[in-house]
Amino acid sequence: MHKIIGLFAALWLAAVLSCGPAHAEAAKRKVIIDDEGFALVHLMLLESDRIDVIGITSVSGNTWANRATAMALRGVEIAHRPDVPVVQGATYPLLNSEALTERWEALYGKLTWKGAWMKTWVEPTVQSDPVYYGPNDPVDLPQGNPKIKASPEIAANFLIRMVHQYPGQITIVACGPLTNLALAQRLDPQFASLVGELVYMGGSFNPHQVLNNVSAAEFAREYANSPRREFNARFDPEAASIVSRSPWPKLVVIPADPSTATQLTLDLLKRLEKAATPDIGKFIATMEPGFPLWDEIAAGYVLDPRIVTGAEDLYVDYNTQFGPGYGDTLSxxxxxxxxxxxxxxxVVRAIDPKRLEAVMVKALAEGVKRGD
Known part of the structure; x- marks a missing residue:
């Protein structure tokens, strides 16, 4: 009997020790964020107790890659996470270009948003006017320029190296055009198969207006005549198609559809500011309200898949024919x-916005508890 009690005691002690700090650290989900700047999606994942962000890769999309890199570097400084490597990625899409986009608009009509190529709104809007930069223009950020430097590595090479170092363990959260991922797959055909999960924000199926205010209506109205068009895929359709045909063990698509039920309101900004560390809170206070929570849904899904209220498994690709449907989602x-x-x-078609907001607040609060 004493031997049996002793055996149970030893097993109990081993179980307790296995739940110690080293085990908790090892259990964190390894994430690489591939995006075109630095925003709440980064902060949610950097501050969460359950996520180990092992790198941030930049890509041109909303702005050029050099500016996106500087924004990410400054962001990790503000978050007191200079240990996270920032690696610059593709400056240009695989085939698409500013000149081709202007030709497309002359033939088929104006695009609502062109990212790095955007010079002015087509019509009056409640959002701030876009600022146009060239791909090699000097970067001077309003929140201050970073003191730390980007990794000398190329993003596609960094992605390949990381998935070989941690096969099957990495979740990639991609919230910009998919150029870096397509390049990595073309360089190394094993790349996608070594990723644990890819969660990307992109594509559009059939979004409808949900919120009844001017700002929300402006964003939702874009989909009335082009329900299958979304910026990330439209900026680099060839990359989106390559990624869609790559052998990911698990692929999750966050299209534009669920975003029309969400909004970065002043109230949410204040709640996030209050929940965050002082430095992050000051950064959040500078954010412009009114936008849908496109990328934050992707981070929210990684942190708590229970935000999803509607989803469907579909085969997905993107139109690469230069015509009126160039870049449109196919399914x-x-x-x-x-x-x-x-x-x-x-494919995530609908989410619970209140649950997403709670996930956002909780993630930022976890950074405060750690004393970041």
Whole structure:
């Protein structure tokens, strides 16, 4: 009997020790963020107790890659996470260009948002006017320029190296055009298969206006005549198609659809500012309200998949023919896909906005508890 009691005691002690700090650290989910700047999506993942951000890669999209890199570097400084490497990625899409986009608009009509190529709004809007930069213009950030430097590595090479170092363990959260991921896959055909999960914000299926205010209506109205068009995919359709045909063990698509039920309101900004550390709170206070929570849904899904209230498994690809549907989302249910390599994706169609907001606040509060 004493031997049995002793055995149980030893097993109990081993279980307790296995739940110690080293085990908790090892259990954190490894994440690489691939994006075109620095915003709440980064802060949610950097501050969460359950996430180990092992790198941030930049890409051109909303702005050019050099500016996105500087924003990410300044962001990790503000978050007191200079240990997180920031690696600059692709400056240009694989084939698309500013000149091609202007030609497309002359033939098929104006795009609502062109990212780095945007010079002015097509019509009056409640949002701030865009500021146009060239791809090699000097960067001078309003929140101050970073003192730390980017990694000398190229983003695609960094991604390949990381997935080989941690096979099957890394979640990539991509919230910009998919150029870096497409380049990595073309350089190393094993790349996608070594990723644990890819969660990307991109594509559009059939969004509808949910919120009844001027700002929300402006964003939702874009989809009335172009329900399959979304900026990230439209900026680099060829990259989006390559990624759609790559062998990811798990692929989750966060399209524009659930974003129309969300908004970065002044109230939410104040709650996030209050929950965060003082330095992060000051940074949040400078953010412009009114935008949907596009990228934050992707981070929210990684932190708590229970935010999802509607989803569907579909085969997804993107139109790479230079015509009126260039960059549009293509999708099929089982048995109807053309069978050209397109992969089945878990497509998030609807979320619980209140639960997402709670996840955002909780993630920022966890950084305060750690004393970041």
């Amino acid at each position: 099929w249910r089982e048995h109807y896909q053309p069978g050209l390599g397109e992969q089945k994706a878990h």
